[in-house]
Amino acid sequence: MLDYKDIIIRRYAFGYSGSKIATLLKYSKSGVYDFLSVFGKSDLSYPLPEGITKYGIYELVHGHVPGSNTRGSEYELPDFPKIHGKRLLLNVK
Numbered sequence: 001m002l003d004y005k006d007i008i009i010r011r012y013a014f015g016y017s018g019s020k021i022a023t024l025l026k027y028s029k030s031g032v033y034d035f036l037s038v039f040g041k042s043d044l045s046y047p048l049p050e051g052i053t054k055y056g057i058y059e060l061v062h063g064h065v066p067g068s069n070t071r072g073s074e075y076e077l078p079d080f081p082k083i084h085g086k087r088l089l090l091n092v093k
Contacts, residue, residue: 007035
């Protein structure tokens with residue numbers, strides 16, 4: 001997981017670019033830029049609330065707890081037994 005707090009501080013307190021942050025923290029540029037984009041659209045801003053954690057930042061920015069299932073109950077899972085059966089048929093020689 002990206003250290004969101006560190007990214008925010010380096011961006012807004014030090015004025016670093018997303019590219020420089022990615023290089024310094026050894027993250028992908030797209031990961032840093034994607035987070036900064038979502039952060040900019042969120043209700044959270046810099047300076048951050050005292051005591052907030054990276055998990056708290058994630059939840060406020062993304063709208064859910066990290067690792068939680070964000071799919072709605074209407075999402076229908078594939079029919080895995082049927083797919084497995086077809087796969088076995090295709091592999092028979």
